[in-house]
Amino acid sequence: MIPRYSRPEMTAIWDPQTRFKIWFEIEAHAADALADLGVIPKDAAKTIWAKAKNVTFNVERIDEIERETKHDVIAFLTHLAEIVGPEARFVHQGMTSSDVLDTCLNVQLSRAADLLIADIDKVLAALKMRAFEHKMTPTIGRSHGIHAEPVTFGLKLAYAYAEFTRARERLVYARKDIATCAISGAVGTFAQIDPRVEAHVATAMGLAVEPISTQIIPRDRHAMYFATLGVIASSVERLATEIRHMQRTEVLEAEEFFSEGQKGSSAMPHKRNPVLTENLTGLSRMVRAYVTPALENVVLWHERDISHSSAERMMGPDATVTLDFALNRLASVIEKLLVYPANMQKNLDRLGGLVHSQRLLIALTQKGASREDAYKLVQRNAMPVWRGEGDFLTLLKQDADVKKYLGDKEIEEQFDLGYHLKHVDTIFKRVFGSA
16 A cells, blocks of 8 residues: 555555454454353353453554464464453354454455445546536547547546446445355364354344355455456546546647646646546556456465465555545546636537538438448548648538539538537436436
8 A cells, every 4th residue: 555545544444453453353253152152151252342342452562473473363363362361262263264364354345345435426426517517518529539520528427427337336246245254164164163153243244144165255256346446447547548638738628627836847837737647547557457366366276275365465455545546536636627618619620520521421312322422422522621621511512413412501501510419418318317
């Protein structure tokens, strides 16, 4: 986790103190269940809670013990015994380290997902607000980076809104899928611990029971979780890239907010660079980078190995913290985005009406021209305009072959910008409902 790209709410989930508190809660809830089953004394379970519930665990002490034991869970249990006293002998009975580690990880990933869902809601709110603001602001649509036909800036934002709506749905599912608990003992057979203990811990921790674990929770769940984060990161980058393109000097249809006193370049005082969206592009790459190890972690030896462990210790915090920061930055970029409708109109008009070429093509075919002939007629008038050698409307009116099919007024009717925007309301209703 890099402080520069971290927010305190998310980093707190991965703080060692948080992790040890979750470990304790898992152990203490298991002790409650064992006490109810008569496996350990009820007084012992109460003592475990009473002596350690509100304790701030000594992380340095745990690290010190681990340097000797070379085992993180044993180091924690040893420290817990120092706090609890003799009743600590009833802690962790019938359990294995993965029962604590995997259940804790899924608690952390669930909490992280809750924050990420809230982050997406911020992005959606910003996109919706700006989409309706520019619902009918005309701009040029591009394919292959080349002017195609008119759209609106509101539609561009509506595309993103629909995409992040899908992102939210996927994340809600991933959150549900990852929120499982395993307290099944060595190799997952419950030989040393009753399945009712697992059920009790799951309920207490807000998780579902893992139907079958092999000592560890199956890593296909984690692969799905991190793959979902990767897809969301790609959506972040797609929108960031669009804004970066729109901020190019030659385009300048929109740009990131530039605050008083902000500097764009150490060498060139005139620069206003899209640093926030460029940053989002880089952060998105890092989130996606964790998808591959998550997929590879699915493949483990027999009932378990720990080849997944080192990767997860990095990817869990890094991917969630980074995406959390990116989503919040994206929401802010959209909220403050400077939009230039005049430049959009200027760019829309830049090709002298060529953006209406398809309408001319269709109009000619409807008047009896074959599609092949109609295409040739439109293209031969379009190419001089492309080279800056005339005006599309004028050239069409001067073309005798075109005039065989269309009169001047009929040609002019094909240049109506409003024609391209007649279904914007329909699209908005599909995306936003009746709002």
